[in-house]
Amino acid sequence: xxxxxxxxxxxxxxxxxxxxxxxxxxxxxxxxxxxxxxxxxxxxxxxxxxxxxxxxxxxxxxxxxxxxxxxxxxxxxxxxxxxxxxxxxxxxxxxxxxxxxxxxxxxxxxxxxxxxxxxxxxxxxxxxxxxxxxxxxxxxxxxxxxxxxxxxxxxxxxxxxxxxxxxxxxxxxxxxxxxxxxxxxxxxxxxxxxxxxxxxxxxxxxxxxxxxxxxxxxxxxxxxxxxxxxxxxxxxxxxxxxxxxxxxxxxxxxxxxxxxxxxxxxxxxxxxxxxxxxxxxxxxxxxxxxxxxxxxxxxxxxxxxxxxxxxxxxxxxxxxxxxxx
Numbered sequence: 001x002x003x004x005x006x007x008x009x010x011x012x013x014x015x016x017x018x019x020x021x022x023x024x025x026x027x028x029x030x031x032x033x034x035x036x037x038x039x040x041x042x043x044x045x046x047x048x049x050x051x052x053x054x055x056x057x058x059x060x061x062x063x064x065x066x067x068x069x070x071x072x073x074x075x076x077x078x079x080x081x082x083x084x085x086x087x088x089x090x091x092x093x094x095x096x097x098x099x100x101x102x103x104x105x106x107x108x109x110x111x112x113x114x115x116x117x118x119x120x121x122x123x124x125x126x127x128x129x130x131x132x133x134x135x136x137x138x139x140x141x142x143x144x145x146x147x148x149x150x151x152x153x154x155x156x157x158x159x160x161x162x163x164x165x166x167x168x169x170x171x172x173x174x175x176x177x178x179x180x181x182x183x184x185x186x187x188x189x190x191x192x193x194x195x196x197x198x199x200x201x202x203x204x205x206x207x208x209x210x211x212x213x214x215x216x217x218x219x220x221x222x223x224x225x226x227x228x229x230x231x232x233x234x235x236x237x238x239x240x241x242x243x244x245x246x247x248x249x250x251x252x253x254x255x256x257x258x259x260x261x262x263x264x265x266x267x268x269x270x271x272x273x274x275x276x277x278x279x280x281x282x283x284x285x286x287x288x289x290x291x292x293x294x295x296x297x298x299x300x301x302x303x304x305x306x307x308x309x310x311x312x313x314x315x316x317x318x319x320x321x322x323x324x325x
Contacts (some may be wrong), residue, residue, distance in 0.1 A: 005031040029143065058273050059148035059266035062255070063100045098255060100274055107278060110169060111238035114176025119230060121181045124186025132200075133192070133214055139170040143189065149182030153154075154240045158249065172249030176237050183236070189228045228290040238282045242275055 044236035061073035064081040066088040072080050081088050081101065093102040125223020128134045135244050152160070157175035158167050195218055203217035217227075256271040 037046040054220035055269035055272075057266065058269035059264075060100065060266055060270045062098075062270065064095050065095045065099055066091065068097065068099060090204075098258070100252075100255065100270060101253040103245075103250070103271070104274055104278055106169065107241045107245065107253070108238065108282075109233060110172050110176060110244070110249065110251060111282075113173050114241070115184075115230065115237050116181055116235045118177035118180025118184065118259045122184035123188060123226075124185075125181060126185040127192065127214065127219070129185065130192040131302035132195070132218060135196050142185075146182045146185045146189070149178060150186065154179040154244055155247065158244055158247065167244075169250045172241065172244045175244060176240055179240065180233055180237060184229060184233045187233070191222045191229065192218060199286040224293045228293050231286040231290050235279075235283050235286050235292060237245040242279075244262065296303060 010036045032083045047184060049159070056312045057074065059073045060067065060070050060075060060077035060081075061071065067077035067080055081092075082294055089101050093105055095102065125146050129139050131139050133139070134142065157178050159169050161171040161174050164174070199221060200213060200217040203213050208216065225257045239248070241251055242253045245251040245255070246257045248254065252271055252275055256275070259265075259268040259271060
């Protein structure tokens with residue numbers, strides 16, 4: 001018995017080592033296949049560092065119409081943009097001029113609208129894709145559609161929508177919505193597969209119809225999880241909106257691409273800083289709301305306590321130092 005266990009242990013160790021060696025070999029051969037040369041990278045490193053140095057310090061002169069038209073650059077453009085109660089920001093949102101403030105708003109709207117428009121079909125396909133709702137193998141019709149959608153990135157979808165119009169904010173919303181159907185729908189399906197049978201049987205015992213069983217016996221168990229997953233997809237869609245901007249969909253990606261093509265590297269750096277601000281803000285807010293949807297987070301807490309707990313910086317930063325009730 002001991003010898004058999006020892007042989008199994010050695011086989012497992014040898015198998016792991018073989019996997020690591022195979023991965024390293026494939027990587028080495030792959031680098032040679034694509035023409036990767038380490039010496040070339042090292043030789044060009046000084047030029048790369050010089051190029052990166054051209055991005056500093058970030059210049060926020062394009063933050064609003066006020067700073068752009070009055071040539072107020074550097075970090076000083078930020079407090080100026082927020083002066084007069086945000087009047088300059090509102091002016092920039094309504095202006096036809098391309099500014100950081102307007103580009104940020106466009107990016108947030110693209111991610112949000114794409115999520116909202118894609119949600120109904122994601123919910124429909126996600127629910128019907130579950131074997132608990134649709135019998136096998138018919139549920140795989142919906143799973144197959146979602147898999148096909150997920151196989152195509154959003155940046156490809158925006159080009160597939162070219163017959164509806166060139167890459168723009170409209171086709172970007174359609175691309176993000178389509179991507180949402182595949183990604184969010186799959187999460188909905190997986191969540192529905194893990195629910196408990198007890199509540200379902202309880203609803204059935206009351207003589208409920210099939211639709212009532214699905215709504216009150218199944219979806220009632222995953223409603224909080226569905227909201228949490230939707231917020232998670234919203235985070236991803238915000239990043240996607242930035243990427244689509246590079247190919248002409250507007251927003252921060254479009255502004256960064258324009259500035260880089262114009263060799264305005266300090267203005268490009270300001271756009272990159274705004275990308276970090278937008279992505280981190282959406283992620284922190286979404287993560288915090290998702291944390292509030294966990295039942296264990298709410299035990300014994302009233303509305304005032306929940307609002308006060310939003311100021312817990314340790315939970316915002318994911319350090320797990322928040323208090324528990």
